[in-house]
Every structure is written in C-alpha cells, then in structure tokens.
Amino acid sequence: MRIFLSGPSGVGKSTIISTILERNSDFILSVSYTTRPPRKHEVEGKDYFFITHTQFERMIDQGAFLEWAHVHNHLYGTSLSWVESEELKGRNILFDIDVQGVRQAQEIKSPGCFIFVIPPSMDDLRTRLDKRGTEDENTMKTRLDNARQELKAWDRYDFLVVNDTIGSAIQDIQSIIDACRCSRDEVIKRLPWLLKIG
Amino acid sequence: MRIFLSGPSGVGKSTIISTILERNSDFILSVSYTTRPPRKHEVEGKDYFFITHTQFERMIDQGAFLEWAHVHNHLYGTSLSWVESEELKGRNILFDIDVQGVRQAQEIKSPGCFIFVIPPSMDDLRTRLDKRGTEDENTMKTRLDNARQELKAWDRYDFLVVNDTIGSAIQDIQSIIDACRCSRDEVIKRLPWLLKIG
Numbered sequence: 001m002r003i004f005l006s007g008p009s010g011v012g013k014s015t016i017i018s019t020i021l022e023r024n025s026d027f028i029l030s031v032s033y034t035t036r037p038p039r040k041h042e043v044e045g046k047d048y049f050f051i052t053h054t055q056f057e058r059m060i061d062q063g064a065f066l067e068w069a070h071v072h073n074h075l076y077g078t079s080l081s082w083v084e085s086e087e088l089k090g091r092n093i094l095f096d097i098d099v100q101g102v103r104q105a106q107e108i109k110s111p112g113c114f115i116f117v118i119p120p121s122m123d124d125l126r127t128r129l130d131k132r133g134t135e136d137e138n139t140m141k142t143r144l145d146n147a148r149q150e151l152k153a154w155d156r157y158d159f160l161v162v163n164d165t166i167g168s169a170i171q172d173i174q175s176i177i178d179a180c181r182c183s184r185d186e187v188i189k190r191l192p193w194l195l196k197i198g
Numbered sequence: 199m200r201i202f203l204s205g206p207s208g209v210g211k212s213t214i215i216s217t218i219l220e221r222n223s224d225f226i227l228s229v230s231y232t233t234r235p236p237r238k239h240e241v242e243g244k245d246y247f248f249i250t251h252t253q254f255e256r257m258i259d260q261g262a263f264l265e266w267a268h269v270h271n272h273l274y275g276t277s278l279s280w281v282e283s284e285e286l287k288g289r290n291i292l293f294d295i296d297v298q299g300v301r302q303a304q305e306i307k308s309p310g311c312f313i314f315v316i317p318p319s320m321d322d323l324r325t326r327l328d329k330r331g332t333e334d335e336n337t338m339k340t341r342l343d344n345a346r347q348e349l350k351a352w353d354r355y356d357f358l359v360v361n362d363t364i365g366s367a368i369q370d371i372q373s374i375i376d377a378c379r380c381s382r383d384e385v386i387k388r389l390p391w392l393l394k395i396g
Contacts, residue, residue: 118392154382158381171376182373184356188353191360
C-alpha cells in the first residue's frame, strides 16, 4: 500500500511522518536515489541510494522512476522496483513527496492514497514560518509564494488534512491510512474467494 | 456527507448501523418513501414517509429519487430533495442500501463513500444464518444464492469491510467515515480561501 503525503514547507509534515511511522510498524519511509554526495552520518540504503549522474540518467531512460526531480543541481528519484520489492516483503510505503512528484506518480497511474496537509490559512503558515525565526523577509516571501503555488494543486489529492493542531492532523491521517487498508483494491488482494465469485 | 452501506443479509449490518449512529451524532439514517402501509408503532417521517402508489409514480417521473426499488409488491425509494435538505441542516446521511440502490446512486453520480460489508467466507455467512435458527434449508439456499449474487458487485464499492468480528468491522467503518470527512470534496467546502488560491 502506498501513502503519498505532501504539504508546503512549514506545515508540520516531518512531525506527522515520524509519528505515523512510529505507530504503524508495517510502514517504511520511501528511500530515494540521489546524485547528491552523502553527508556525514547518512547511510546508503537508509537515507538515500547514492548514485552517479550517469547512473541516474540511465534509470530515467529505463523508466525506472515512480517520480524524479531536479533540486539544487542534484537529481532525486524514487525507484519503482525498490517500491515493488518492499511491497513484496509485505511493507507499506509512506512517501514524503511534493506536488510535482505526485503529478508523475499519478501519470503512471500508481495506486495509493494521496494526502495533502494544508495550513488552516495562509496567515497561519506565515506565523509558523515566523516562529522558526530563521527566515529573513525575502526568504519568507519566497516560501509563502512557493506554498501558494503548491496549494493550487489541492485537487490532485484524495484527502486534504487541515493542520489545525498537530494532534488532530495525525489522527486524521491515521484514519485515512486505516481506511486505505479497507480500500477495495487492498482488501481484494486478501480475498481470492471473492474474486472467484464475480 | 453520504455514506452508503451495503452487505448481504446475515452479515451483521444492523448492529453496525446502530453502533455507528450512536457514535456519530452528526449522522442520521436515511428515511425512505414507501407505498407499504404503516405497521403498528411505525412513525411517519421517522421510519418511512408513507405515500400512495400514484404519488410514488409521480415522484419517479419527476426524477425525485436517489434510488428506488420494487420489493414484495411495494415501492421503496430515497428522495433526493429529502437528502439535500438534511444536508443543508448540517446532517450527514447513512444509507442502508442494497447493490441495486448503489448502482442507481452511482448512475446519477451521487457523491459519497460506498462501503460493502462482506463475510470472511461463504461458509462463515452460512454459519451466521444457521445461528439465527429460523431458516429452513430452502430459505437458506435462497439467502446464500442472493448473497453470492450481491457479492459479485464488490467492485462497485470504494471500501470493503470484512466482518471477521463485529468490533473490528465497526472500527474499520469508523475509520472510513473519519477519512471521508477528510476527502477532498468534503474539506474544500470548509476552505473557501483554498478555492480562491487555485
């Protein structure tokens, strides 16, 4: 089962993701391939799969990616066969993914639930970014503009979770995950007798 | 919000429905129109809206029904404008509905979540019907044949809930309802600012 989670920067996605992973031991976070050199403490196969530019481009040519993107001069992508092999081991995958990635995943008709975490208002998002205290006015403006651009894609998602409080957002996402476990395409896998009846 | 709940006779749907209604005070059970005469203790507008055959047929001609059916010489149907007026009062509607009704609701593209409660196996359903102890062998055969026919329609539903235990089925349906509250079309109603952004 695939859960795709998006949300603009500052909306509280990282806290949500770590809590969801703690509470759902059958879920793992998607591990991307990247051409970025490993940072200290980053572990191959846990944080990323580190590959060369040439290797990455070969994978693009082979259609090996569920989604990929160019970010700050480096390439990042999720390998479809990595996802499928984890699924074969019975694992469910949580994707921390942006709007562009979702667009690509939907283009290749990936199954899964698409969830968008949104702030209660743009003012609220500004307040959250303010509290981080690390942004100058220009960076802030860019972030808010980016968020506004991303939020325009709300209609690509099956579910919208308003992050009023982190607790209620986590509870909503847990319900969505539990509901996705009951989605027709998930349940029918476990019920061969029902397939035979039809 | 509309939750459509189906399931073959004997699967435990009535217990599920009464528990869900107890726990979700914003939900009411859909009230049907019928040409059947009222039974003792049945209350107009609570159990059914009792109307004449002529009135019912006029409503059919007007396209007034979300779904309707002929059952044992009587007509039963859900009025679309009744549903809409309840929704305007802020109520959510739970529909106890069969496969034919779901087909009609989907034909007129009613919004909503479609949930099918299914037994863990056909043997399990037979055991449940056996326990009722009121069925002769012929009635039992008819009920199982009907169930098999209904179960063929599993792919019309968004969610399949296996009634392994009544507790787990109720919990699954509660998660589905909570997830449906987060569905894009429900949430966007409460977020005019997000509509304006896009």
